[in-house]
Amino acid sequence: MAQPSQFELPTEQYLEATFYGASSIADVQFWTAPVKCQVVAVREVHATAGTDGSAVTGTVRRCQGTEAATAGDDLLSATINFKGTALTEQAPALTTTTGDLTLEAGNRLSLDVTGTTTALAGVILTVLLKRV
Secondary structure, X not given: OOXXXXXXXXXXXXXXXXXXXXXOOOOEEEEEOOOOEEEEEEEEEOOEOOOOOOOOEEEXXXXXXXOOOOOOEEOEOOOEEOOOOOOOOEOOOEOOOHHHHEEOOOXXXXXXXXXXXXXXXXXXXXXEEEEO
C-alpha cells in the first residue's frame, strides 16, 4: 500500500483560513479551498476599533466562480462589529443555511466590510473548516 503524501490531510483534521489586516481594511478574498470543506467557526479580534460615525462592520462570504468579495453567500447570521472593544474576540454565529457553509475545492472566502475603516487596525480573522 502506498504511503500518503505529506500534503494529504485525514478527514478528521481541520483547515484554518486566516486574514491579517494592518489598517484601512477593504473588501478582500483571502483564502481558496484546496478540498471540499465546511465552515465550522469564525473568530475575529482587532487591535484598534473603528471610529467612524456610521456602522463599521464585516461579514465572511463564500465566493464561487467569478463572484467578487462582496457578492458571495453570507456565512454569518450577524455581522462582525469592527467598532467593538479592541483586543476582545468576537465569535459571530454562522448562517442557518447550511449549504452555504460548504466550499467546493476552488471556492474562496472573502471579507466584506461596510463603513469607513480608516481607524480600524490589527484585524485577525480566522475561519475554521473541516474536510467533508
